[in-house]
Amino acid sequence: MSTIVDAPEAYFSRFVRKDDPLLQELEMEAETEHIPIVGPVVGELLYVLSRAIGARSILELGTATGYSAIFLGRACASNAGSLTTLELDPALAARARKNLERAGLENRANVICGDALAHLPRIEGAFDFIFMDIEKAAYLHALPECYRLLRRGGLLVADNVAFPDADRFNQAIFSDSRWRSVPLFAFLPKHSPERDALCLALRC
Numbered sequence: 001m002s003t004i005v006d007a008p009e010a011y012f013s014r015f016v017r018k019d020d021p022l023l024q025e026l027e028m029e030a031e032t033e034h035i036p037i038v039g040p041v042v043g044e045l046l047y048v049l050s051r052a053i054g055a056r057s058i059l060e061l062g063t064a065t066g067y068s069a070i071f072l073g074r075a076c077a078s079n080a081g082s083l084t085t086l087e088l089d090p091a092l093a094a095r096a097r098k099n100l101e102r103a104g105l106e107n108r109a110n111v112i113c114g115d116a117l118a119h120l121p122r123i124e125g126a127f128d129f130i131f132m133d134i135e136k137a138a139y140l141h142a143l144p145e146c147y148r149l150l151r152r153g154g155l156l157v158a159d160n161v162a163f164p165d166a167d168r169f170n171q172a173i174f175s176d177s178r179w180r181s182v183p184l185f186a187f188l189p190k191h192s193p194e195r196d197a198l199c200l201a202l203r204c
């Protein structure tokens, strides 16, 4: 009978990238200040997915210090595209702008300060990729706008869907034939929290 490796968490932690000083600084800062960020595995996943679909236009809901925005901005940059990212907290939005500038992405990323739910109706699509990472109870309310703003065949990734507050979102997207979605429960090193789920959804 085959079985998986012993201590899979320790084993897979060996495959986490640690080669970017700026990202490592932001990871340490997030740990010290208890800022919930996606961490290096989900960051890399966002990069891989957005590059894989050739995303040129990316929207992020929930910037914090710009950690995930750096992965998304870099993916955009390699496709000569751009990132729009929304953050409620003005101090965090200012920090994210600085960090994106340090990453050399100031001409690729636009940080908008405001409530994503209030701002979304004012945005025009079509985006190739949307990453949703705001308070989980808001996911359900943001879903119709994500549908409107994504192009057909575009990808929605929602973080932290293992939280009870995301339950109504999980139920809604799973039962809506306009989306093909898969919730992925996983061990995610340095993600906040490390055992959590992401929803990957294709807009049909």
Ligand SMILES: C[S@@+](CC[C@H](N)C(=O)[O-])C[C@H]1O[C@@H](n2cnc3c(N)ncnc32)[C@H](O)[C@@H]1O
Residues within 6 Å of the ligand: 036, 037, 038, 039, 061, 062, 063, 064, 065, 066, 067, 068, 069, 086, 087, 088, 089, 092, 114, 115, 116, 117, 133, 134, 135, 138
């Ligand atoms: C989990 S953190 C985002 C982390 C970031 N995506 C990363 O991984 O680097 C969630 C952020 O969303 C912001 N936020 C919460 N509700 C929001 C809303 N309605 N509109 C915009 N931003 C919101 C919070 O201020 C917080 O900075």
